[in-house]
Amino acid sequence: MQRRSFLALGFTWWPFHHPYVTLSGVPFHVLRYRHSNRRYLFIHGNEETARQLLTNWMYTHPGIAYLVTGKTRNVEIMGARLDPNRMFSRVGAEANLRKLNPSWSAEKIGPVLDYLDKHREELLKHLTPPPGGVTIALHNNNEGYNVNEEVADSDRISIKQPDKPHEFFLCTHPADFAIIAKSPYNVVLQNEKPRADDGSLSRLAAVRGFRYVNLETTLGQFEEQMARLQWIHTHIS
Ligand SMILES: [Zn+2]
Numbered sequence: 001m002q003r004r005s006f007l008a009l010g011f012t013w014w015p016f017h018h019p020y021v022t023l024s025g026v027p028f029h030v031l032r033y034r035h036s037n038r039r040y041l042f043i044h045g046n047e048e049t050a051r052q053l054l055t056n057w058m059y060t061h062p063g064i065a066y067l068v069t070g071k072t073r074n075v076e077i078m079g080a081r082l083d084p085n086r087m088f089s090r091v092g093a094e095a096n097l098r099k100l101n102p103s104w105s106a107e108k109i110g111p112v113l114d115y116l117d118k119h120r121e122e123l124l125k126h127l128t129p130p131p132g133g134v135t136i137a138l139h140n141n142n143e144g145y146n147v148n149e150e151v152a153d154s155d156r157i158s159i160k161q162p163d164k165p166h167e168f169f170l171c172t173h174p175a176d177f178a179i180i181a182k183s184p185y186n187v188v189l190q191n192e193k194p195r196a197d198d199g200s201l202s203r204l205a206a207v208r209g210f211r212y213v214n215l216e217t218t219l220g221q222f223e224e225q226m227a228r229l230q231w232i233h234t235h236i237s
Contacts, residue, residue: 023123031058031065037133038063045070047140092199134211140219154188170214172205
């Protein structure tokens with residue numbers, strides 16, 4: 001038997017341990033450790049601090065993590081550039097595709113949107129936490145994006161570190177907000193307030209009512225991000 005067919009058989013025998021999966025046209029590395037209703041997501045390939053942190057984290061913390069394999073912020077779907085954190089709704093994906101592919105006509109963008117529509121539920125089957133669970137997404141920013149940009153869209157805010165606006169949590173569940181608001185860190189709640197649908201996972205989590213916590217820290221600030229992830233890991237159930 002040739003090595004290639006042997007490997008193919010091996011994957012057939014253990015389908016639930018596939019280390020890679022392609023969802024909505026985006027390749028993800030899947031890291032599993034024991035069993036838990038925690039789900040983790042790393043979706044912007046250029047946010048290297050978050051990738052390193054989550055990769056290390058999954059050696060010792062139960063749950064399933066999905067890490068985009070690419071190294072760039074945007075992905076390519078049917079030849080079109082797309083921010084993968086804008087693919088969670090058709091309207092959000094359309095706005096982002098138009099912005100990132102200005103030369104593309106509506107006729108050309110339409111099939112990309114149809115493709116995303118067709119695969120979205122499969123993607124969400126992986127990223128939605130099981131009952132009682134939570135999905136935690138790790139992001140890094142480059143000292144541009146900060147918590148002040150989220151305040152107007154938020155239902156509640158708790159800013160304990162006004163001098164560190166780039167380091168904050170964004171959550172979609174009031175009970176999680178109530179707990180994180182007791183931490184020494186910044187947190188905003190976005191659940192009920194009507195907001196423009198930008199196609200992000202946080203908007204979709206708020207609409208569908210599942211627990212989602214987004215952890216933003218400055219790129220390169222590994223210890224800052226680790227301390228915050230450790231804090232919520234210990235304090236939210
Ligand atoms: Zn990001």
